[in-house]
Amino acid sequence: MPDGPVRLGDLLRQVRARLAQAGIEGTETDARLLVGAALDIAPLRLALEADRFVTSSECTRIENLVARRAAREPVGRILGTREFWGHSFRLSPDTLEPRADTETVVEAALGFLDDTGRRSAPLRIADLGTGSGALLVALLSECPKAEGIGTDLAPGALAMARENAVAAGVGDRAAFAAMNYGDGLRPGFDLVLSNPPYIASGEIAGLDPEVRDHDPARALDGGADGLNAYRAIAADAARLLAPGGGLVVETGAGQAGDVAGLFTDVGLAGVSVYTDLAGHDRVVAARRPDCGKRTAGIRQNGN
Numbered sequence: 001m002p003d004g005p006v007r008l009g010d011l012l013r014q015v016r017a018r019l020a021q022a023g024i025e026g027t028e029t030d031a032r033l034l035v036g037a038a039l040d041i042a043p044l045r046l047a048l049e050a051d052r053f054v055t056s057s058e059c060t061r062i063e064n065l066v067a068r069r070a071a072r073e074p075v076g077r078i079l080g081t082r083e084f085w086g087h088s089f090r091l092s093p094d095t096l097e098p099r100a101d102t103e104t105v106v107e108a109a110l111g112f113l114d115d116t117g118r119r120s121a122p123l124r125i126a127d128l129g130t131g132s133g134a135l136l137v138a139l140l141s142e143c144p145k146a147e148g149i150g151t152d153l154a155p156g157a158l159a160m161a162r163e164n165a166v167a168a169g170v171g172d173r174a175a176f177a178a179m180n181y182g183d184g185l186r187p188g189f190d191l192v193l194s195n196p197p198y199i200a201s202g203e204i205a206g207l208d209p210e211v212r213d214h215d216p217a218r219a220l221d222g223g224a225d226g227l228n229a230y231r232a233i234a235a236d237a238a239r240l241l242a243p244g245g246g247l248v249v250e251t252g253a254g255q256a257g258d259v260a261g262l263f264t265d266v267g268l269a270g271v272s273v274y275t276d277l278a279g280h281d282r283v284v285a286a287r288r289p290d291c292g293k294r295t296a297g298i299r300q301n302g303n
């Protein structure tokens with residue numbers, strides 16, 4: 001960090017160089033978020049103040065945050081919050097930091113509701129392994145008459161999810177409960193969502209430090225082949241879903257085909273795969289057949 005007076009624009013460039021040296025990609029966004037937080041300036045406004053001088057106490061605050069990021073702590077952990085679907089989610093050591101790719105689950109679920117004309121209808125939604133509550137809160141914020149329940153094994157995650165639901169203005173329609181996926185839930189859900197742990201146990205040691213050292217192990221570890229959670233959810237899906245109800249899950253790299261097979265094996269219909277913004281298979285969706293009624297299938301992106 002600089003010894004003498006420095007302008008904000010120059011300091012931002014120095015922070016980016018320091019983060020790049022530490023092997024971090026996406027330094028522009030990280031630098032803006034960290035410097036913006038230290039100065040209490042919205043990241044998008046920093047460019048407007050590029051010529052102003054940064055005081056030495058401001059430099060110290062920035063240095064503290066940048067040193068943590070250079071040691072590979074994720075920005076969301078440093079700031080204690082992460083944006084998801086336009087809402088701010090507080091994080092704790094018990095919660096996964098929600099990822100932008102997971103918004104594909106929200107898009108697929110909303111596409112399913114729109115295809116069946118139910119986005120504005122009274123709905124029951126379950127989010128299995130809710131973490132920070134990201135998926136449930138996003139869906140409730142888009143579906144005004146829906147109510148939902150998020151489950152998790154981590155009590156700290158459930159407390160944080162509850163807080164996040166209240167902050168997002170959907171707390172009166174959200175409940176949270178400790179259980180193994182949907183084991184203790186009554187049947188009849190219109191939508192079941194999950195972004196479960198899906199990393200194969202043996203791959204966890206090789207993950208980036210941001211993930212391996214900062215996301216809770218329980219949020220990552222999907223067992224020997226990474227598919228344990230999908231087996232459990234598939235086995236309970238026909239019980240949990242109302243006829244015509246949809247199941248939408250996030251999947252990891254190379255897992256979509258296996259998960260689609262698990263869903264087909266338990267009699268779910270309309271099994272479809274959605275890709276994320278990078279073009280990777282990211283989500284598998286299916287529905288419980290609705291005997292006698294005509295319901296739309298779940299679309300693949302772009303169809």
Ligand SMILES: C[S@@+](CC[C@H](N)C(=O)[O-])C[C@H]1O[C@@H](n2cnc3c(N)ncnc32)[C@H](O)[C@@H]1O
Pocket residue numbers: 094095096097098099102128129130131132133134135151152153154157179180181194195196197198218219220
């Ligand atoms: C990958 S994280 C997803 C968190 C959040 N849904 C999101 O998308 O950001 C998986 C979550 O599942 C929870 N979990 C792990 N095993 C579970 C189980 N057997 N039953 C319920 N939740 C579980 C973890 O505690 C963690 O919060």
